[in-house]
Amino acid sequence: MFPLIFSALLLSLFSTSCSLISTSPHPLDSLTPDEITAIRRVILASPLGSSSGPLSFHYVGLDEPDKPQLLSFLSNPTAAPRPPRRAFVVARAGKETREVYVDITNSKIISDSTYGGIGYPIFTLAEQAAAVSLPMSYTPFIESVAKRGVDLSQVICSTFSVGWFGERKKGKRVLKVPCFVAGEAANFYARPLEGITIVVDMDEMQIVQYRDRVQLPVPKAEGTDYRQRTKSGSVGQPEGTGFEINGNIIRWANWEFHLSYDVRAGAIISLASVYDGEKCACRRVLYRGFVSELFVPYMDPVDEWYYRTFFDEGEFGFGLWASPLVPEADCPAGAAFLDGYYAGQDGKPIKIENVFCVFQRYAGDVAWRHTEFGLPEGVIREVRPEVSLVVRMVAALGNYDYVMDWEFKASGSIKFGVALTGLLEVKGSSYTHADQITGEPHGSLLAENTIAVYHDHFITYYLDLDIDGTDNSFVKSKLKTVRLASSDSPRKSYWTVVKETAETEADAQVDVGKEPIELLIVNPSKKTKMGNDVGYRLISGAGTAGSLMTDDDYPQRRASFTKKQVWVTAYNKSKKWAAGLYVDQSRGDDGLAVWTQRNRLIKNTDIVLWYTVGFHHIPCQEDFPLMPLLTGGFELRPFNFFESNPIIKSPPSGLLPSWFNCTFSS
Amino acid sequence: MFPLIFSALLLSLFSTSCSLISTSPHPLDSLTPDEITAIRRVILASPLGSSSGPLSFHYVGLDEPDKPQLLSFLSNPTAAPRPPRRAFVVARAGKETREVYVDITNSKIISDSTYGGIGYPIFTLAEQAAAVSLPMSYTPFIESVAKRGVDLSQVICSTFSVGWFGERKKGKRVLKVPCFVAGEAANFYARPLEGITIVVDMDEMQIVQYRDRVQLPVPKAEGTDYRQRTKSGSVGQPEGTGFEINGNIIRWANWEFHLSYDVRAGAIISLASVYDGEKCACRRVLYRGFVSELFVPYMDPVDEWYYRTFFDEGEFGFGLWASPLVPEADCPAGAAFLDGYYAGQDGKPIKIENVFCVFQRYAGDVAWRHTEFGLPEGVIREVRPEVSLVVRMVAALGNYDYVMDWEFKASGSIKFGVALTGLLEVKGSSYTHADQITGEPHGSLLAENTIAVYHDHFITYYLDLDIDGTDNSFVKSKLKTVRLASSDSPRKSYWTVVKETAETEADAQVDVGKEPIELLIVNPSKKTKMGNDVGYRLISGAGTAGSLMTDDDYPQRRASFTKKQVWVTAYNKSKKWAAGLYVDQSRGDDGLAVWTQRNRLIKNTDIVLWYTVGFHHIPCQEDFPLMPLLTGGFELRPFNFFESNPIIKSPPSGLLPSWFNCTFSS
CATH class of the missing domain: 3.10.450.40 (Nuclear Transport Factor 2; Chain: A,)
Incomplete structure (x- = not known):
């Protein structure tokens, strides 16, 4: 349903490119x-x-x-x-x-x-498969299952990282293996075999510890399933893709970027550049960006739950657990799909089909509009629809599904969407009604014998911004109230802007929402014609929770970056992972909070922005058995990057950027 | 592109209705x-x-x-x-x-x-038209225009409310009339005739005060226009509407509500009820909701600017300035449009065509999904697309356009979208480069001789929630860190939830983002089967700014409700307007902050939730001449309202709610 005039113009743009990434194969290819x-x-x-x-x-x-x-x-x-x-x-x-x-x-x-240091690498899928099969032939476990009146053939086990809780000696490479009852429902997370602890040594591949501490009812399967038995139908979007994919390079409207897959990070966006129609030039925005860590701590200190403080990316792999996307369901009709490849435990390549999708989004919104009633020649109504480009992946880490969107807008904005859905991690309980609850439940009673435990989700992004070049600065524009003397004005006050350029890494840690402040990444050596620093602004959306654990708590020491949403560091190629390179059983001696203790200078140099989207999750009935999408995210929006609104010349069909008059040299 | 099966099922639902609003004409009709x-x-x-x-x-x-x-x-x-x-x-x-x-x-x-009290009613369009014509025949103004080398035929004037700045005597009903130069560009706001103050007595309809204080350059017209000269093309959404409109009553999926127009409030949503497929019953959510005030204070204390502290709804009318919506531009193809009628100054009805649109939105997102790798029988992938219903209006109050969305989801959520676009209000200046700026600029230099003045936007919603009935309570779920003794657990801390039911209006004022808290409106006499209070949760999105003016500043006294995002009051039919009934020249002695000084009991009674979406606006180059959409809003999301996820049984085509098995009696 995009008109011909638009498609034709767009195709002509594709013959040009931002020279920075016009090479094939590309050095950043997966x-x-x-x-x-x-x-x-x-x-x-x-x-x-x-x-x-x-x-x-x-x-x-x-x-x-x-x-x-x-x-x-x-x-x-x-x-x-x-x-x-x-x-x-x-x-x-x-x-x-x-x-x-x-x-x-x-x-x-x-x-x-x-x-030889502390911590272990990401677990392979093969060794996790081996670990979950061990209990099935382990006599004490078979007895525990029988004691609970459960059919062993219906039992399914999972692999949970053990964390670190102050042990001085380096721990063995072990996993805990909690088990569940599948039975007639697919949602086994809703039916834990509560009270049992199994520890598996992953190098020996054997059970090294077993405990059946307490027997609690297995919640009912009824009402926990989420599958559709009769498949039918689909919904669709307008015809036509509107974008071009050459190898790993994607071009759309005024954007060009490189998309690659990494088994740990998932999607990596590199060398994102936007075409400036006034300068007739591609301008650099993002050198490299990806999700660096995903920390999910649960809030129950009991024996079977205290350690559940998952670093889902560093311990399990955000890319490894990427879900193949379902066409016309995970992504609309007209989407393009890309595959990803990782090395299996034996080193051989394994394919994840449809690991990413790319599509043009039109949600019925406007990009800009104005109605002018004030002119003598009559009413003006100028409206431009908003069409954007989305790159999507879904990481399905056990029970939770994270829908991760990178949305590029012709206005120059990049919106980062985090959407949570999937199944709750629940705890067996003797309670069948809230009136029975005595003491601290550590969660919400959502079904008989079913407590969904309180927890958090912290998604930390690594964003190596190169606004118009490598050397950038981080600026805090603080809004300050100024009191006026009564002789100055009938007003008694106003607010103004006090800009502070962060000198060092310590200056750049920000708890958003605590004070009125706007955060900018600028290129101090580039100015607009009017003399304003060229830059991008960081705008928080929903999901600004910070961690509430005490600073000395072990999981918090490992994830100490989750107390502030914003960090800025001096670029260092090897410093990519917010919780350190080896996260399993890590002790917090690597990662963002440790590096920044050096408090390096970050002014007018190559810097990296780290942003954490955070949610506290008090589960409710509607989250059971499977939570409707809960969304959050943030936006990087041009702020004095362009000389004026870059889409002011866009036609009523929406998308066309303002650079179609440029003569291209490439 | 919605499949036949979906349309057919949906139509069958339309034969049923929530009995609460099945009457025609409806007592709440516009x-x-x-x-x-x-x-x-x-x-x-x-x-x-x-x-x-x-x-x-x-x-x-x-x-x-x-x-x-x-x-x-x-x-x-x-x-x-x-x-x-x-x-x-x-x-x-x-x-x-x-x-x-x-x-x-x-x-x-x-x-x-x-x-006989303080304050004046909304200005009529006719009297504003009369006021702006006065300067054209006023000799001192004609001389001022000539002195600036401007052609009088290109001058356009506007009407700005004067506010209140501590005067003891009741002011006359006056407006200030700032003027601009249109010339070849339609964007006259970008070209102020700075330094001139004209005051018009609206009852006498004559200029009662004139001052030409200082002469500053008129900014250039170049680069300020936003019109498309050659019209072409459109973008579209899937075929089919998916909803039904009977008079003012709208039904879609599991939702039913009444939509009416008011010249002050704009769109009013009443009697919104959601069908519960498990209870086979319509359940009440929102008795009445609308935008109660829109406060836009500018931050320049100079003579021509200090008073610019607009109460755009109470002074000018949010519905009066509603823009007729442009099909396939303001709203996607397939949208339905409704007209609105108001009384003109002479009392005769005037029609605003297409004042609202209603459309089904599919943005390519999912409503929920899960990929399960953990089952022996193979991978499960269940994905449901997200389709929602949007009611939209646009208020184009002078230079700014506010796109206001009410989005209903089959999950039971209502999302409230506020999107800002339109033209900047700028101040003439002698500066042509940032390096020349000395002292406090009170804004951003965005073009030669053009300073876009710092300002705020505060949009205050009135939401009379009736969750499952009239008597509700407001609950603050505070997340508190608990420190553990070392003997209790390897963990040192966790967070838990401490619920506080607000007793009085003073307990219910919340500055969101200042502490970890979840806010709920519950019906304490209704419980889920598990014993949880039935309720809805308020989730803030982008736009949580609070006012920064000092408490004693006059505009702040008139808008004192803008320092906290959340207020809850006991229901009182006459208390609708956050800044009081008569806002023009009001002194803060009516409105939300005044009523709540009575500190009424709000527990288990009929209560109203007030929520303010707020933005501080430091203009940037990209906002000039016309700002790309900046979005914010909030969500009301079911929290223990349903027994479980209400869309868990929805088919892969997305929309169908889980209540198609109910037998209807109505």
Whole structure:
């Protein structure tokens, strides 16, 4: 339903591109299946491959080129040297964690070292599958199941990370394995076998601890299912895609960016640039952005629950648990789908079909409008519909599903959407009515024998903004009330803006909502014609909760970045993960809060913005058995980046940016 | 593109209705043109009509029936007496404000009294048109225009309310009339004739004060226009409306509500009820809701600007300035449009075509989903698209356009969207570059000679919630950190919920974002099966700014409700307007903050929730000449209202609620 005139103009734009990323293959492309296979071959042929005991691959990802080298190459791909294609691999062999850098192009190991510090890598799917099968043949567990009158064939177990609770000795690589009853309903999370603790040593792959502490009723299956038995129908969006995908590079309207998959981070958006129709030039906005961590602590200190303080990305992998998207359901008709590849435990490539979708969104809203009644020649009504481009992935980490949207607008805004849905993690209980509750329930009684435990969700983004270039500053525009003397004005007060440029990392930690403030990333060496610093503004949406645990609590020490929504750090290629590189059983001695203790200078230099979307979750009846979407997020909006509204010249059909008059050189 | 199965099922639902509002004509219907004509006739025939001097109508609206009487009638429309059809009229005659209640059915005056207090009614369009023409023949102004080298034929004037700044004597009914230069661009707001003050006595309709204080450059017209010269194209949404409109009653999915127009409030949603598929019953949610005030104070204390502290609803009329909506631009294809009628200054009915639109929204999002990897029988992927119903109006109050959405979801949520767009109010200045600025600019320099002055937008909603009945309570669920003794658990802390039911109006004032808290409106006499209080939760979205003026500043005294986002009051039919009934030149002695000084009990009684969406606006280059949409709002979300997720049984096509198995009696 987009008119022909629009489509034709848009296609002509596609012949141009932002030169920064017009190269193929692109140095930031995700690892291909062939590359993953080659990496495995190189490692198996190395001394590490012939080490005694099984070798397992826990992380295989692109070791992105150094930023100066990449930017230099992209600015002149024909003359400048192409950055080497490298991989970073975390493997386990002989109960040791190995860090291996592989030169993919030349099929050789660059370095191979043992990591002896605290913490363990992401769990593989294969070892988790092995762990959950152990209880099925473990006699004490079989007896516990029988004692509860449950059929063992209906039992399903899961894998929960154990955390760290002040132990001085480095813990073994273990997982806890809570079990559930599936039966006739698919929603086994609603039917826990409460009171049982099983600990599995993941290197030995055996149960090393077992406890059946207390027997509580298994909640009923009735009313917990969510499946549709008869499939039918779909809803749709307007015809036509409106965007172009070349390899990993996506172009739409005035935007161009690179989209890649990482088994830990999920979607990575790189080199996002926006075309400026007044300057007839592509301008850099985001060098690299992704979800860095997802922290989900539960609030019940009882034996079977205290440790449930999941770092879903660093422990389990946000990309590893990405759900294949369902066409015309997860994404509207007309969406394009992309696949992702990760290395399985054995190092071989595994495909996640439809790991991302890309679609043009029209939600019936306007991009801008004005009705003018005040002119003598009659009423003016100018309205432009809002059409945007969405990149979506869904991470289905066990019971929860996170719908993650990157929405690009022709106005220059990027909106980051976080939407939570999925099943509640519940605790068995003897209660069948709220009147019976004595003491602290640590959750909401939502069905008979079913307490949905209080918890939080903290989604931390890494955003290496390069507004119009690499060197940026972080500015806090504080709104201050000024009191007037009575002789100055009939008014007694007004507010004004006091700008503070953050000098160091400590200056840049902000608890949003605590004071009236606007937050900007600016390029202090670039000005508008009027002399304003070129920049982008960070606007919080729903989801500004901060962690409420005490600072000395162990999970909080591991996730200490979750008390402030905003951090800004000096760029350092290796500092990507807010909770540190090795998160399983980590102790808070790596990550955002530790790095920033150095309190580096962050003024007019390459900086990274970290933003945490947070929700406290007091479950309610409507969340059971499966929660309707709860949305939050934030926006990065141009603020004195353009000289004026960049979509003021857009036609009534909505989308067309204002740069169709530019003559392109590329 | 909605499948046939969905449409067919939906139509069958339309044969049923929530009995509470199934009557036609409905006692809450907007005044019809015939009724407006009849009201005028009755008043003109009364002594008021023959009083000397002109009679002007400033507000003609439905005097809604008393709530108990209305609820009694609606619960049994055949037997109970129909509430009388009455109007409330505010008129001016002989420089006096008259309050007239008219019995429409019996064509008679119920009461007619003179209002002798502080403050004046909404300005009529006709008198504003008269006021802006005065300067064109006023010699000192003609000289001022000539002195600035401006062609008088290009000058356009506007009407700004004067506020109150501590004067003891009651002011005359005056307006200030700032003027602008239109010329070749339609955006005259960008080209102020700075430095001139014109005061018009609205009762005498003459200029009573004139001052040309300082001459500043008129900003250039270049780059300020926003009109499309060649019209073409449109974007569309899926076919089919999916909703039913009978008179003023709208039914969609599991929702039913009454929509009416008021010249002051704009859209009024009444008697919104949601069908509960488990109880097979309609359940009441919102008795009546509308925008009660819109306060926009500017932050420049200079002579021509200090008074710009607009109460756009109480002074100018949110419904009066509603913009006729443009099909396939303001609202997507498939939208239905409704007209509105108000009484002109002479009392005759005037039509606003397309004052509201109603449409089904599909933005490509999901309502809920889950991917289950954990079951032995294979992966489950259940996804339901999100389709919602939107009621939209746009108030174009001078330079700004407010896009106001009421979005109903099958999950039971109501989302309230406020989106700001339109033209900036700017101040002429001698500056042509930021480097020249000395002292306090009170705004952003966005173009040569153009400072966009700092300001705020506060949109205050009146929401008479009747959750499952009239008597409700307001509950603050405070999240409190609990420290654990080291012997209790390996954890050191957790958070829990401490519920406080507000006893009085003073307990119910909340500054959102200042502490971790969830806000609920509950019906304490209704419980879920598990024993939880039935309720709705208030969730803030973007736009939580509070006013920053000092408490003793005059505009702040008139808008003292804008320092806290949340207020709850005991229901009182006459207490509708947050800034009082007569807002022009008001002194803060009527309105929300005054009523609540009585500190009435609000526990388990009929209560009203007031919520203010607030934005501080530091203008940026992209806002010039016309700001791209900036959005905010909030959500009312069922919280233990249903027994479980009400859309868990919805089919893959999205919309169908879970109540299609109910047998209807109505």
